[in-house]
Amino acid sequence: xAQHENRPTRCCGAPNANPKLARTDNLNPxxxxxxxxxxxxxxxxAFPAGQTWIESFKMADNFFKSEDAAQYALGTLNVVQTMRVxxxxxxxxxxxxxxxxxxxxxxxxxxxxxxLAAVRMGQRSTAHIHALLLTEGNDPQPMLRAMKELCDFAxxxxxxxxxxxxxxxx
Numbered sequence: 001x002a003q004h005e006n007r008p009t010r011c012c013g014a015p016n017a018n019p020k021l022a023r024t025d026n027l028n029p030x031x032x033x034x035x036x037x038x039x040x041x042x043x044x045x046a047f048p049a050g051q052t053w054i055e056s057f058k059m060a061d062n063f064f065k066s067e068d069a070a071q072y073a074l075g076t077l078n079v080v081q082t083m084r085v086x087x088x089x090x091x092x093x094x095x096x097x098x099x100x101x102x103x104x105x106x107x108x109x110x111x112x113x114x115x116l117a118a119v120r121m122g123q124r125s126t127a128h129i130h131a132l133l134l135t136e137g138n139d140p141q142p143m144l145r146a147m148k149e150l151c152d153f154a155x156x157x158x159x160x161x162x163x164x165x166x167x168x169x170x
Contacts, residue, residue: 022105030120030154031113033063035105037076038112039096045084053077055096068153075150082143083112086135108134119147120154 024032040056060073083091092108095101105113115130127147131140 022110024103024105027105027113028117028120031116033059034072034076034079034116034150035109035113036096036102037063037073038080039093039102039109041077041080042091042093043096045080052096071153072150075146075153078146079116079143079150082146083134086138086140086143088136088138115144116147116151119144120151 024035027035037056037059040052040059043050043052044056056076057070057073060076061069063069064072092106094104094106094109111130111133115127115134118124118127118130127144128140131144131147134140135143
């Protein structure tokens, strides 16, 4: 069986993107990896026939120890799904399969990575504010719990450093 290649049918237009857009190279490595995995899930929900969710597991396998990869992919999917359930509008994301577009961070993705960073750092109020924006004023607690579980797993597996002075609760 030939290997399936899941390429975008068109580029998202990175050369013409707003120059004020943030770039992914400014992200903490952990948040950058989780965003890349999440984008593949977003792509799969936006274009189900492409089955990009498979790429999420491949990305997790590339980023983390093989024995942990599925747990990172599943943890990321839990974050994505809890956010999707809470939102009323479409989540705007950069195309994970286009190298030019994948380097750009949409405002929604910036909120997501900021919430994840705040959870990782034990900054409860900041995490809550970003989560409220992501869930469009709906209950952010399921998403925050999913993020905390993901960060706790990563901290336990020593993929991210424990924040200094963190109470460990969000």
